[in-house]
Amino acid sequence: MNYKPNLLFALLLSVTAPTLLTAQxxxxxxxxxxxxxxxxxxxxxxxxxxxxxxxxxxxxxxxxxxxxxxxxxxxxxxxxxxxxxxxxxxNFRYSTNVSLSGTANGNIWKGDLLVQGSGDPTLASWRYKSVPDTAFFFQTLQALQQKGIQRISGHIIGSNMQFSTQPIPGGWIYDDIGNYYGAGSWALNYHENQFDASFSASGNVGDRLPLKRTTPASGYDEIDSYVTLGQPGTGDNSIIYASPYSPKAYISGTLGKTNQTFTISGAISDGETALLQALADYLQRNGIQIDGDVRPARLYAAKQWKIPAATQSLTSFQSLGLxxxxxxxxxxxxxxxxxxxxxxxxxxxxxxxxxxxxxxxxxxxxxxxxxxxxxxxxxxxxxxxxxxxxxxxxxxxxxxxxxxxxxxxxxxxxxxxxxxxxxxxxxxxxxxxxxxxxxxxxxxxxxxxxxxxxxxxxxxxxxxxxxxxxxxxxxxx
CATH class of the missing domain: 3.40.710.10 (DD-peptidase/beta-lactamase superfamily)
Incomplete structure (x- = not known):
């Protein structure tokens, strides 16, 4: 079939126009x-x-x-x-300062060890390859050893109140605050204020799953598990219910059957106390005797006690940069x-x-x-x-x-x-x-x-x- 040139052009334009318009x-x-x-x-x-x-x-x-x-x-x-x-x-860095209150008597420090936090959320975190989670503890241990101190007769004290004693925002909901992503923030924090709870996810669907262990210490005196075994492949449908400073937590929901250990993560009840206790445990495992206990700064505020004044600076631990x-x-x-x-x-x-x-x-x-x-x-x-x-x-x-x-x-x-x-x-x-x-x-x-x-x-x-x-x-x- 033969077309006149202008008619052929018009036909071609009518065919290609929508494509051109779309592209443009x-x-x-x-x-x-x-x-x-x-x-x-x-x-x-x-x-x-x-x-x-x-x-x-x-x-x-x-x-x-x-x-x-x-x-x-x-x-x-x-x-x-x-x-x-x-x-x-x-280049901003958080500083965690450690000092001593009291006097030396040979290899015994007659007084307290003071830990002053500035809010470092990475303190004792496992997340940073260049900084082991024990780096702060090790640096404190070395500083004590360099002074020849083998025993502290007093307490390990959180020595400042730079942050409020209310660690979580008021608008957070109860379903969140017991879980790792709802952890509070203190002037002293530990392990991102997170603990892991492990269960054996085997047995019959619907069975109650007992809690096997928590790592590190959660800070709760008691954790009740109401978790049951879910269908295979359903994953983690559990919730940890707790609040800061609470002595008790409970866990509900289901964990999908895997025939292996199933681990979920929760919020530590008191980050400051957890840090001080972890420091005390580390020092004692490494030859430094602690006669007293750990005392968070909020305890002094609540009881209107006066925190002992530092008499000697010991060490300052720096976080990584911002x-x-x-x-x-x-x-x-x-x-x-x-x-x-x-x-x-x-x-x-x-x-x-x-x-x-x-x-x-x-x-x-x-x-x-x-x-x-x-x-x-x-x-x-x-x-x-x-x-x-x-x-x-x-x-x-x-x-x-x-x-x-x-x-x-x-x-x-x-x-x-x-x-x-x-x-x-x-x-x-x-x-x-x-x-x-x-x-x-x-x-x-x-x-x-x-x-x-x-x-x-x-x-x-x-x-x-x-x-x-x-x-x-x-x-x-």
Whole structure:
């Protein structure tokens, strides 16, 4: 069949035009389509979805409900980490100072050993290859040995109250605070204030599982197990119920049958006392006799006793730098680190070392950077509190601010690589979020925040929907 040239051109244009138009559709339009697809899904019928994308210049490429306050979960950690880098500096280190009160009598120290903490959340942590979890204990032992001390006639005392005696934020829920991710933060912390509880996950489904052991010591006088054996492959569906300073904890739920040891992790009841006791045990195992007991600083405050004055400095233990702490804070989403940093920021600003002072300070700090206080209603430093309300726009503003700072490389390094995107995730009941740095196929960089609250159904489905929306950016060319 023969066609005239102009007719042939018209036919070709009619065939190829839709493809050309699709290829040329701009990113904002594609994001709007992706957002609408997600928002119109059955599991999003009653959900709120805050989504903001800005390019490197700060121009908003797309925003929907960007100014709606939503529960950010652990996405809030990027706010705390950035403030810490800015105010404390990448090289900031916590100091734990050990001193003596009393006098020497030969190889006997007639007095007390004083341990003054500054809130180091990494003290006696197993997480750092370059610093063994016994490093603080060993350094203290060496300092005593160098002075020829073989016996301490008095007590091991926590000697300051830099942080409040209330170790957890008021907005945390009972289902969380007995578990490892709900551990409190003290001026002295031990093993990330976490213990492991082990069970033998064998037998018949429905059988009660007795607790085999806890490592290290939990601090509870009694732990009752109501855990039963679940179906194979169902994993950990247990909850540890306890609270700080409580003498008793109990565990309920199920652990999937494995015919092996099943280990779950809980929150130590009193991090300060645990640290002091671990130090006393270590010293005695290594030849230093301790005649007295361990006494946390809060005991002196409660009884209105006067803490003995130091007469001699012994040693000062330094943590790794903030860049190392912030890396694990963001990579592994360690709530303890966020709470310690929040209180540290308050103390650094001359405020009381408690959660409320830290939260108030951080809102004021970011207000000074142009983020409205009402867009950043933080109740803790980690995002675990369901009372937090943060907007997608405010998270993006934090990301944009960080990019311009000399500490940005260390900050960026901490962001996990999820779905091939450098972003921090957040999850609490009914809330899921991602925020971070993303690039399109041309290498153009963007900052984004995507928060979903009150979705229905399975969280894994929501994750796939969120990734699909973010893929609009990664696949754009």
């Amino acid at each position: 559709t701009d990113l904002p339009t594609q994001l709007q389509k992706g957002y609408a697809k997600m928002a119109n899904s059955d599991n999003m019928q009653y959900a709120l979805i805050g989504f903001t994308v800005q390019d490197a210049s700060g121009q908003t490429i797309y925003s929907n409900m960007g100014n709606t306050g939503l529960a950010p979960a652990s996405c809030q950690k990027i706010v705390t980490a950035a403030a810490a880098f800015d105010q404390l500096g990448s 860049d190392s702490i912030a890396y694990w804070f963001l990579q592994k989403s360690i709530n303890l680190y966020g709470e310690a940093l929040l209180k540290t920021l308050a103390v650094n600003a001359g405020k009381p070392g408690d959660t409320d002072s830290g939260a108030e300070w951080i809102r004021n700090f970011w207000a000074g950077k142009g983020i409205d206080r009402n867009a950043l209603r933080v109740k803790d430093g980690s995002g675990l509190s369901p009372q937090n309300r943060v907007t997608a726009n405010s998270l993006v503003a934090v990301l944009q601010y960080a990019k311009k700072q000399p500490w940005f490389a260390a900050y960026y390094e901490g962001f996990p690589l999820i779905h091939n995107i450098k972003m921090k995730s957040g999850t609490i009941g009914g809330a899921k979020g991602y925020t971070g740095y993303i690039s399109d196929k041309n290498g153009k960089e963007y900052c984004f925040a995507l928060l979903v609250n009150n979705y229905s159904g399975n969280a894994n489905t929501v994750v796939q929907q969120m990734w699909q929306l973010l893929d609009v950016i990664t696949q754009y060319k």
